[in-house]
Amino acid sequence: METSSTSFIEDLPKGPLDTYRTRSKLNWKKLKLVFEDEEQLKTKIKLWKTLEQNPIFHDSGRELNSDEMKRLAAVRLHQFRKLDFLPKSAVNKGNHKQRMRHLMTVNEAMNICFPDVSVKQAIGMLLLATALEKLGTDRHQFVINGIWNRQILGSVSLTEVAHGSNTKDMKTTATYDRTTQEFVINTPDFQAAKCWGGNLGKTATWTLLFAQLIIDEQPYGLHLFIVPIRDPKTLLSYPGIVVGDMGEKIGLNGIDNGFIIFKDYRIPREYLLNRAADVTPEGNYESSLADPAKILGAVLETLSTARVGIMQECSNMLVSGVTIAVRYGAVRRQFKPSDGSKQEELPLIEYPLHQWRLFPYMATAAVFRIFVTEFAEDYTSSVEKSASETHLGNLNDLVAEIHATVAAMKPLISWTCRDGIQECREACGGYGFLKSARLGDLKSTNDPCVTYEGDNNVLIQQTSNWLIRQWNSLLEEGKVNSPLGTCAFLKNYRRTLSKKFTPRVPGDVVDKKFVWECYEWLITYLVKVTDEKQKQLVDSGLCKFNARNNTQVYRAAILSKVYGEFTALNYYWNRIQRADQDLVLTLNKLGLLYGLWSLDKHLIYFYEGSFATDNGLIVTVKQEILKLCSSLKDDAVTIIDALAPPDFILNSVLGSSDGKVYERLESMFYRNPGALSRPSWWHEILPDSPINDTKLVSKL
Missing domain, CATH: 2.40.110.10 (Butyryl-CoA Dehydrogenase, subunit A, domain 2)
Known part of the structure; x- marks a missing residue:
């Protein structure tokens, strides 16, 4: 049980959201320290407060063109590099893991509010320095020194x-x-x-x-x-x-x-x-x-640092999107019962459809936040190990598993963030379309994440290839090379594949064990049939390259995705076991909701593989999703409080922690540049104004 102090976390302002906060029995500050590492959170808070005090990091309130955006991002990065968050002591080798962990934390904190600055920093400093330390030698130390001394910006x-x-x-x-x-x-x-x-x-x-x-x-x-x-x-x-x-x-x-x-x-x-x-x-x-293939693999493995950064970036963008939508949904009222009562209009969050739209993404945000934090520890340990070796030997089992996990999770998280932000935008109605809501910026920032540092649809093929290698190693040698244990369950494949869905007796609880067994069966089944199909195609005369290509759709690609979902859940469940008991019930609900919501997308394969034969599995999964959504309603705002960044960082007219949506909209309407003045081109649209096509074209 954890006993960390929460005194360094500031209280939230009073406002309309207190209606739901008073219903919840959760301590949001204690919950926040489940979603965040305490020391990392302290670093983030210090950084955010420092940025808030610097005018260069405040919104100018006007639309910038592309060149102005580049200038502002470059100037902000220049200013940020002068602060103490990336100290010159980073040059000293010391504790490589601790140093890298700190740098990733700083970059993640920066990314939540200034993604362009964060990306420039991640590429120009963190990725470059990591590559030099992993694949360079002492003769490249002068470049590393130049990076941390602000003399070099890389690409x-x-x-x-x-x-x-x-x-x-x-x-x-x-x-x-x-x-x-x-x-x-x-x-x-x-x-x-x-x-x-x-x-x-x-x-x-x-x-x-x-x-x-x-x-x-x-x-x-x-x-x-x-x-x-x-x-x-x-x-x-x-x-x-x-x-x-x-x-x-x-x-x-x-x-x-x-x-x-x-x-x-x-x-x-x-x-x-x-x-x-x-x-x-x-x-x-x-x-x-x-x-030679190992050399290429070692060279390309340097990109994993950037991919882990993208995972952090996307999980934080999903947190921001869900924060905005849930807080808005708790304040925005629409319609009321037609039973003649004097009840007020209901907040959107009271409607089951609204819960079904948003709460699974809230649960996903919680799972991904914990996964990224916990997995980063394994990743930095792997980097430290590879950086400390005198020579790079063959990629060991740990590095291979890390790479396979990254190759699954970067696509899974960025795709889910893409879909989640769109759902959050729609859930906020027309106001979600306002630039000041920030959902549009989140969407455009996440969009390239599905492509750069490895196109998602190409990247996930590396995960399925690794899983199939583990499967063949199991069949041929009786072992699975999985130091982190992400696919160790494959060793029990005979018992796993023999399982069948047992219809739930009324009153039975759908728990972690149920979700766990469903995923173990699904991954085992998919790796088995994917491997069998590939071998069948090779036997028919196709080369391995074409055999792999012809088994991506409905087989290998799905295998990688469900492996990613299950891996994220395992990291999540392992983490919440250390949480205070008064939080565990809610944390378990979030994990179950994410697991069932994800399984709901793959139900066809349980019937294809004869794990289930009637509609019992479908009914169970869908009913439990709705029950979990309903049971999380009164805690939703508190859960969001534990996930959300400060208001200055969130920077949304709809999602502030005081819940004063309409007051902020009013202020924004009046402060909008030119909102109350006539346009400079007013005389051109008067009824008796002559139309000057030449002049109009020249302006365009």
């Missing part, structure tokens, strides 16, 4: 115009010249131009370059290089480089995504990240990994 040059996920066939080359002991970097054509790199467009001074290593015309595959691209004193590009901004996007325009083209651009031999492989001054290739 990543991976994706090419004509190549994204297919990294193995990228065209940018780094050819070794032994006469000068330099690598000569070239972009063979425009399709090989590196693109989409954050910070690359305007502000980065170095880039982490993925290029094909060539020695004496022999290719050695994709390797990583650290490359200076701009003079830090002028921000002008160096000769031999064409670098620029890709243009306006549909969101996140504070991030200067760019493209870069190299023409005989030379860098020292030492700029190759050489922990996995190196080139001697004489031009001899040396590697600690015998398999």
Whole structure:
């Protein structure tokens, strides 16, 4: 049982939301320390208060164009780097895990309120430094020092115009010249131009370059290089480089995504990240990994840091969206019973349909918040282990499982956030469409998360491939290589697959054990039939590549998703076991609601695999979802209070913690620039005004 003090958490203001807060018996501050690590929360609160006191981090109240957004994001990052949240002591190796954990916490806190600044920081500092520490050696320490001393802002040059996920066939080359002991970097054509790199467009001074290593015309595959691209004193590009901004996007325009083209651009031999492989001054290739595919895997694994960051980002955006919608739903009243009573109009949150729309996403936000926090511990431990080894050996079982989990969870969380924010926007009606509600900004910020750092539909294939390898290892060798235990249950596959759904007797409780057994059966069934289908296609003459492609729909892709859902639940349930007993009942309800709501999407497979034969399973799952939604109604606002960031960070006219929606709408209406004045073009639309097409076109 936990006994942490909650005195550092400020009380919430009084207001209309107190109607529901007084109904709840939950202590929202204690609940908050279940959803948040105490020390991390203290760091976040300190950071948020610091930002609130700095005018540069306040909303200007006017619409900015793309260039102004880039300038503001860059200036904010510049100001933020001067604060003490990323201290120079980060240069010292010390406790790598603790340092990385702190940096991820700071970036997560920044992301909730200023996602463009957070992304610039994550790419330009955290990702770059992590890659250098994992795949570089002491000869690259000067770059790491430059990052933490605010002398270097980095970028990543991976994706090419004509190549994204297919990294193995990228065209940018780094050819070794032994006469000068330099690598000569070239972009063979425009399709090989590196693109989409954050910070690359305007502000980065170095880039982490993925290029094909060539020695004496022999290719050695994709390797990583650290490359200076701009003079830090002028921000002008160096000769031999064409670098620029890709243009306006549909969101996140504070991030200067760019493209870069190299023409005989030379860098020292030492700029190759050489922990996995190196080139001697004489031009001899040396590697600690015998398999070239392992080198590529080690290189690409550096992207997991960014993917964990995206998981944090999306889970926080879902929290913000649900916070806005639930608080608004507790204040907004619509209709009343037609029984002749004098009852007031009911808040939206009282309606079962509204609960069904929002509460599963509230439960999801709780599960994802805990999953990301807990999983980050396993991830940072893995990074620390790999960074401490002298040489990179074959990817061990822990790293492989971490990678498979990230490959499932980044798509699952970003997709769920996408759908959840849209539901929250609609649940707030017309007011949800106001920019000041912030739901639109959340939506446009989350949108690229389903694509960058690994397109979701491609990424989840890596999870299913790993699960099928575990399945074949089990069938052939009798073992599952799962140090974290995320698929250890496969060892009991015979007993699991023999189970059948037993209709519930009235009064029986649907509990964690029920959800757990359903998921174990579903994952085991899907990995079995996916593997069987792939082998059947190979036996019929297809190569493994096509066999895998032809089993994605309705098989492998679903397998990865349900594995992700179950993994998130397991981390959640393990965490809440340490919570105070007066919180456990509600926390269990949230976990059950997420589990049943997720299973509801996959019920067809239970019938396909004969786990269930009548409609009993369907009725049970759907009835329990509705019961759980109803039972969480009086605690919903308190649960949201425990999840929500401070009002300054949430920055929504509909979602403030005092619940004074209409007072804030009134203030916003009157403060809206130009709201009460006639338009500057008023004379052009008078009935007797001549229409000047030439003048109109020139304005457009």
